[in-house]
Amino acid sequence: MYYDSRGEQTWYSTSSCFVTNRSIPDHSGYSPNGAIFVRFVFSTGLMSNLYNTCRGASGSDLTLKNASASASNGECSATYRVYYNSGYVGLFQTFLPSCGDYWPAENMMPDMKNENASSLRY
Numbered sequence: 001m002y003y004d005s006r007g008e009q010t011w012y013s014t015s016s017c018f019v020t021n022r023s024i025p026d027h028s029g030y031s032p033n034g035a036i037f038v039r040f041v042f043s044t045g046l047m048s049n050l051y052n053t054c055r056g057a058s059g060s061d062l063t064l065k066n067a068s069a070s071a072s073n074g075e076c077s078a079t080y081r082v083y084y085n086s087g088y089v090g091l092f093q094t095f096l097p098s099c100g101d102y103w104p105a106e107n108m109m110p111d112m113k114n115e116n117a118s119s120l121r122y
Contacts, residue, residue, distance in 0.1 A: 003015040023118075066116060079122055083118045092112075
């Protein structure tokens with residue numbers, strides 16, 4: 001998931017991103033023991049050998065929940081679905097597997113842009 005929308009002339013979003021290979025019921029984060037809270041945040045850095053993946057500083061270290069403008073799915077067999085609400089409820093957008101190092105980003109639907117609270121990998 002990317003902080004910024006994908007560029008008009010490219011298939012990539014060059015902003016900071018959040019990468020996972022599991023389902024996340026609440027994009028705020030989680031508490032593994034009730035005493036601390038681990039937040040999910042956007043980060044900058046190369047996630048593959050592609051030059052422009054997760055390069056930009058825009059959004060870096062900001063909380064993931066309700067802040068993503070685009071997403072991509074580099075999995076080979078798993079589909080990724082982003083939901084409007086926590087707990088995999090409400091409006092959703094599906095990102096099909098694209099496998100490999102080419103991860104074309106899709107902008108979130110207008111109703112989902114910066115309104116994304118959970119994601120399901122299946």
